[in-house]
Every structure is written in C-alpha cells, then in structure tokens.
Amino acid sequence: MNSTQALNAIGSCLAxxxxxxxxxxxxxxxxxxxxAEDDTFxxxxxxxxxxxxxxxxxxxxxxxxxNGELKTEVSRSNxxxxxxxxxxxxxRHLTWQTNQVADGDLSQQVDFLGEFSLSFNRMIKSLRDKxxxxxxxxxxxxxxxxxxxxxxxxxxxxxxxxxxxxxxxYSFQEMTGEMVLHVIHKQYADGTFFPPEGTQLGTxxxxxxxxxxxxxVFACKSGRLMPVSLACRPVITGGKLEGTVIAFHDITEQKKxxxxxxxxxxxxxxxxxxxxxxxxxxxLKFSKLLAMEISRARRYQSSMAIIMFDIDKFKxxxxxxxxxxxxxxxxxxxxxxNANVRTxxxxxxxxxEEFMVIAPSCTLDQGVQxxxxxxxxxxxxxxxxxxxxxxxxGVSVFRSxxxxxxxxxxxxxxxxxxxxxxxNRVEAExxxxxxxxxxxxxxPTS
Amino acid sequence: MKNVYxxxxxxxxxxxxxxxxxxxxxxxxxxxxMQFTFKDVLSKELGREKTCELFVKAGLLAGREFCRNxxxxxxxxxxxxxxxxxxxxxxxxxxxxxxxxxxESLNFVLTVSEDLDCSGLPIFGETVxxxxxxxxxxxxxxxxxxxxxxxxxxxxxxxxxxxxxEVKPVEA
Ligand SMILES: [Zn+2]
Numbered sequence: 359m360n361s362t363q364a365l366n367a368i369g370s371c372l373a374x375x376x377x378x379x380x381x382x383x384x385x386x387x388x389x390x391x392x393x394a395e396d397d398t399f400x401x402x403x404x405x406x407x408x409x410x411x412x413x414x415x416x417x418x419x420x421x422x423x424x425n426g427e428l429k430t431e432v433s434r435s436n437x438x439x440x441x442x443x444x445x446x447x448x449x450r451h452l453t454w455q456t457n458q459v460a461d462g463d464l465s466q467q468v469d470f471l472g473e474f475s476l477s478f479n480r481m482i483k484s485l486r487d488k489x490x491x492x493x494x495x496x497x498x499x500x501x502x503x504x505x506x507x508x509x510x511x512x513x514x515x516x517x518x519x520x521x522x523x524x525x526x527x528y529s530f531q532e533m534t535g536e537m538v539l540h541v542i543h544k545q546y547a548d549g550t551f552f553p554p555e556g557t558q559l560g561t562x563x564x565x566x567x568x569x570x571x572x573x574x575v576f577a578c579k580s581g582r583l584m585p586v587s588l589a590c591r592p593v594i595t596g597g598k599l600e601g602t603v604i605a606f607h608d609i610t611e612q613k614k615x616x617x618x619x620x621x622x623x624x625x626x627x628x629x630x631x632x633x634x635x636x637x638x639x640x641x642l643k644f645s646k647l648l649a650m651e652i653s654r655a656r657r658y659q660s661s662m663a664i665i666m667f668d669i670d671k672f673k674x675x676x677x678x679x680x681x682x683x684x685x686x687x688x689x690x691x692x693x694x695x696n697a698n699v700r701t702x703x704x705x706x707x708x709x710x711e712e713f714m715v716i717a718p719s720c721t722l723d724q725g726v727q728x729x730x731x732x733x734x735x736x737x738x739x740x741x742x743x744x745x746x747x748x749x750x751x752g753v754s755v756f757r758s759x760x761x762x763x764x765x766x767x768x769x770x771x772x773x774x775x776x777x778x779x780x781x782n783r784v785e786a787e788x789x790x791x792x793x794x795x796x797x798x799x800x801x802p803t804s
Numbered sequence: 805m806k807n808v809y810x811x812x813x814x815x816x817x818x819x820x821x822x823x824x825x826x827x828x829x830x831x832x833x834x835x836x837x838m839q840f841t842f843k844d845v846l847s848k849e850l851g852r853e854k855t856c857e858l859f860v861k862a863g864l865l866a867g868r869e870f871c872r873n874x875x876x877x878x879x880x881x882x883x884x885x886x887x888x889x890x891x892x893x894x895x896x897x898x899x900x901x902x903x904x905x906x907x908e909s910l911n912f913v914l915t916v917s918e919d920l921d922c923s924g925l926p927i928f929g930e931t932v933x934x935x936x937x938x939x940x941x942x943x944x945x946x947x948x949x950x951x952x953x954x955x956x957x958x959x960x961x962x963x964x965x966x967x968x969x970e971v972k973p974v975e976a
Contacts, residue, residue, distance in 0.1 A: 434963040443958075444965035447915045451901035463882040469889065469899055470917070 361399055364389045368406070384414035412436045428453065448474065464489060505586075507604040508593070513537050513563050516601060525608055527579030539563070542576045545583060559590060559604075566592035566599040572609065585613045633707040635685060636692035644706035644714055648762050651704070651716050655756045662756040663725025665715040666769040667732070670748045670781040672711035679743050686742045691749070694739045695732055714766075722755035722786055729753050729784040737782060748782035755787065811865060813873045829896070832920060839921065839935065859934035866935075867942020877947050881907060884947060896920070903968075910948065912971040914940065915958075919967050922960045931959035933967050940969055950974075 359367075367388035375385055387407040394400040416438035422430040423442060428450050432439040448471050455466050455478060464486050468478040496519075499506045505522035509515055515538040518530040526542055533541070539560055545551055562569035569590045575583040588606035592599055631643035639647070648664075655662040669675075669691060676684040688711065695713065699705050704716040717728055729751040741747040752773025754765055768787040776785040819828045846855040871877055874891055875884065889900045897920050904913040917923065921933045933956045940954040951974040958968035 436963070440963065440965050444917070447901065447903070447917070447966045447968065450903040450913075451915065454902050454904060458882065465883045465886040467886065467889070469893055469901075 359389060359393050360395055364394065364399070364403065380414070380417055384417060385410045387411075412438050415439065416442060423449065452478065459485065502605075503607070505606045507538060507606075508601055509538055509563060509604065510601045511564070511566075511599055513539050513560070522606075525578070525584065525606070526576060542578075543574065545575060545577065547573070547575045547583065547585060549583065559588070562590050563602045563604075566594065566602070568592065576606065585609050587612075633692075636689055636707055638692050638696060639704065639706035641706065641708055644704070644708065644716075645762060647704050647706075648716060648765075651718060652756065652760065652762065652765070655718070656758060659758075660719055661721050663717045663720035663722060663728065664754045664756070664765055664769045665717060665725060665729045665732070665751055666708065666753075666766065666773045667713050667715075667729070667749045667751040668773055668777070669711040670750055670777075675743055675745070675747070678745075683743050687747055690739065690741050691736065691747070694735055698732055698735050714769075720755075722753065725753040725755060726784055726786050733782065733784055750776035750781045751784040752776055753784065753786045811869065813869055832896075835920060856934045860938040860941075863935040863938020863940075864942040864945070865938075867939040867944075868946045869942075870939070871943045871946035875943070875947075881905075888943065892916075898923075898967075901966075910944075910950065910952075910973045912944075912969075914954075914969045914971060915966045916969070917966045919960065922967060925961045927963050928961045930962060931956040931967075932961040933959055933969075936967065937969065940971060944971060948973075 371385065371388045375381075387403075387410045389403050389407075391400050391403040391407060394403050412435075415432060415436055419430060419432045419436075419439050419442050423446055426449075428446060430446075432443065452468065452471070452474060455468055458466055459482065464482055466482065468475040471478075499519040499521075502519065503521060505525045506517070506519040507515060507522055508517035514535050515530075515533045518528075518533060523529055528541070539557075543557065543559060559569060559571065559574065561567070570588065572587045574586055574588055576586050578584055585608070586606040587609045588604060590602055590604045593601045593603060631639055631646075633640040651662055654660070669687065672684065672687070675687055688707075691711075691713070692705075692707065695715070696705055699715060700717075702718055704714075706714050708714045715728075715732070717725055720728060733749060733751055736747070736749050739747070750773060752769045752771065752775070754768035754772060756765060772785040772787045775788075776783050779785065843855060843859070846858065850858070874895075875888060877884070879887060885902060885905075892898055892900050898916040899918050901915045901917065902912065903915060904911070906912070916933075916936065919933060919936065921936055922931075925932065937954040937956050941952040944950075944952045944954075952971055953974055954969045954971045956967055957970050958964035958966065960967060
C-alpha cells in the first residue's frame, strides 16, 4: 500500500467517524502497518495507530466519567486522557467532600476547582449558617425553662429539649420516633383514660391547629400525672404542615395554690354566712336564702312557711347564771332545733335569742304543726342551766305579693302574740287581719 | 565540625530579619534546581535506590517538624485536614485533596495537584515525589503517633495530571 492509498483510507475512516460518531468499536485504524511501503511510512503508521488507540481509550474513559464511574483506570501514556484524569481526581475528591458533609463535617473547602468550588463552598457556608442558627435555637430551648417537643404530622417525636427530658423523665433517645402522645398523654387528670376518638391536643397535631390548655396532665416516666400548661403550634413550611411544637411546663404548684385559694374562699364564705356562736346560718345568710326561697315559691307557686321563735325569759337566764350559761343555752337550742328540722329546711339565728326556720312546701297548718313539734322537743330538752327552758313560736306563710319584710313581720307579730298568750306556745299569723288589711286572696290552709 | 547534624526548626532562621527586602518566598525553579541537583549528585555517590530512600527519610523528618511547628495536632481529624489543606495552599506547596479516608484502618488516598516537586515536569516514566511521600507519612505519624508509608501511585512525571498517594499504616 502506498502513502496516497493509506491517506485515503484514513481520510474515509475519519469522515465516517465525523458523520456517525465513534460507535461501539471506536476508530479502527484502516492500514496494516506491515504492508507500508517503507520504514519511515511504517513508523508514521504505527504512531497514527497508537493515536487512534489512545483516542478510543480516552473516549471510553470520558464515557465512564460521564456515567459517574470514578474507578476506571486508563493507561499512563495516553496523552488525551490526561485532563480527564485530572477531572477524575477532582470528582473523586468532591465525592469524598460530599460524604464528609453528609457525616457532619463542615470544616472542608474545595480549592481551585472553578465552579465546583464556588457551589460547594457556597453550600458549606449555608450549612454552617444553618448549623449556627440551629445551635442558637438549641441554646434558647436549653435555657428556656419550658419543656419543648417537636413532633411530625403523625405525632412522632423529632426533638425534645433538656427541660422536657427533665420534667417527664424520658430521655430524647428513648422517645425518638415514638408516638409521644400515646406515651405521655392518654389520661384525664383523674386518671381515667381518654375515649378512642382521642383528645383536642391529638386533633390539633393531626390538623395543624394551634391549641392551648391549662387543664391537661402528662404522664411522667415515674407514672406520676403532672398537671401542665401547654401551648401547641403547627410548624408550616412552604404552606405545608411539617409538624407541631408542643411547649409545656409543670403547673403542680399553681394547681395547689388554686386549690388552697378555693379552700380559703370556701372557708371565708362559710365564716361570712355562719353564726360564730351556734354554727348555724347568721341573719345575713338567712336574708339571702329567704330571698331565693321567696322567688322560688313565687315561680313555682308553691307554699312556704316561716317559723320565728324566741327563748322565753332569756334575760333572766343571763342575769341568773351569767352570759356564758346564756351562750350555752343558745348553743343547745340551736343543736336541738337543728336535729329536728328537715334537710330542706333553712335554720338560722336571727339575732339575740331569736331564731328563724324556713320550711319550704309547708302550708300554714303544716308550719304550725312543725313549730309545735319543735316547741315540744325544746320543752323536753334538759339544758345546761338548772331550770326549764322553753321557747315561743310565731308562724307565717308565703303569699304571692310578700316581701321578706312582710313575711317575717307577720311571723314576728304571731310570735309577739305567743309571748302575750303565756309563752311556750305556737301562734299562727292573724290571717283575717292580713286579708282585711291587704285585700289579698286567702292562702291554702289544708 | 561535628560529624552529625540534628535539624531544629529554629535553624530555618529569622527570615524577616535576614531577608527584609526579598521576603520569605523563592521560585519553584530554584527549589527544584536544588532538589534535582542533590538527586544527581547523591545518586552518583550512593546509587538511585539509596538516594530515593534518603529523600523519603528527609521528607518524613520535614513532615513531622512541619506538623509540630505549623499545624495543630490537637484538632479533630476533619479540622486537621482542613487546616493542612489551607496551610499547604498558603505556603504554595500544593493543592492537597482527599479521595478516601478510612479512619478505622487508617488507609488514605490523597492527591496533590500543582505539586512543588513534580507538576509540569516532562514525562520521565517514573514517579519523582519521594520527598512528598516522606512528608505526608511524617505529618500523619506526628498526628496519629503511628508509622505510615505513603506510596506515590500516580505522578505528573509518569503522565498523570495530579500526584496520587496511597497511605497506609506500617504493619506492626
Ligand atoms: Zn509527583
């Protein structure tokens, strides 16, 4: 083969490659070197053949790199592959760097790799910024004095701060990925379990609603139910619900304080409404209860009797045996009567040695019978003074246009007559006088 | 004259005082001129193999001293490598890149581009970065307390664009 023939063969081989690409077999050198006409030409053919082989090899090497295969080797003498080897080294290095970042190493920089460096170093910077922001947030939640949980949309725990660990006794490790509410929030304060449909907090987490409560309890690892004040807020990123933050603190002390306040208030209320000597209602409380009973009787058109009574010759007892003896007579009187009134009746000290009984649902006759029973019991009782103690009773009955005053006045008048008629007796209100005076309708007297 | 010289970092002298105008830097050609002429003379006196061995030894001493005096061996590995890379660039030694680092077996694959010793050399057909091999092993010995061998598997001087070193701990 002469040089012209060889050049033509090489030319058409290259033309085909430029038209169709290298294909599966690459460039095939079209000249048999041994058949070249002289040694110089044979030498040139061999060099060209080697160049063809190097181009084929570097093409395959480049293809491997393009596919991300970084372990492919290429022969040292291949001059076309040299920059590709540098590229391969750069890519291997970037792979390592990326793995480092994935493992949390943010101390690396990529140097002198053009746009790779720019992008990588920008990523590192932004991750460092994010990390320092996270660190700041972590420091904040660490010192917050408020337990903080972060849960995903299904309620699985993603984050717990040290205060949350301290309050409930569960470490973050043992709770990670747990459905946190299933562990800590399954009971009411009294220990009964929630119904299967769950709770408002559970619903808030599922639906991404804000929720606040001062009435929840969380179960500690120790089993204790801790009353907590909690605030829950959805975490929404790009319009999508990502999870919920639950912040809570222990309100055991506040609850105790509230309870003691309630106890004190109840005590104060009792004191304000109780006669200190006898322990029964005082006049102030009596007035309030009478007003309520009047409006009730008026609304339901029910009857109601009022019994006013007074210890006979109490001044003589005081004068003869002293005030202490008088006080013990008052105490005994309250005890005897209290033991004989119905639970629905209201018994109070009206003042001095005067007492009042409200007997709901009683007609005048029933009220009189009731008063008579009380008079009898009192007369039967042995008091702590060496003499017989009796009481006089006046009875009135509610009428639709009565006021507290008119009702008690009529009982007072009846009592006055009982005193006048010899004491230790019961007198009913003077019905005729009342009707005459007020022109009201006659009360039921059955 | 003493028979033996012991290197100490202070022997590098006070460059600020000694070179107020020319400063602490010189040209890579001059550095290579010194290295290759040493290689020439020593190989003729001691043979090629012995010369290489001595270059590795000197590099090892240099690496240890460099680690002790320029780097901070107390840093965690990731930060130590980041610092080493930055220092080698600052001092214009080369661009060190890690391709693999197995912290359990202490096997590393490192590359150095724009290497002081070899980048841009004609293709000799054999690796030339003997001093670098020692230097890398020396730094790691100082950092970990273990003996290492660094073998240059790719070198500019054998047709690669970057020098690649495989570093392994010496089997006890
Ligand atoms: Zn090299």
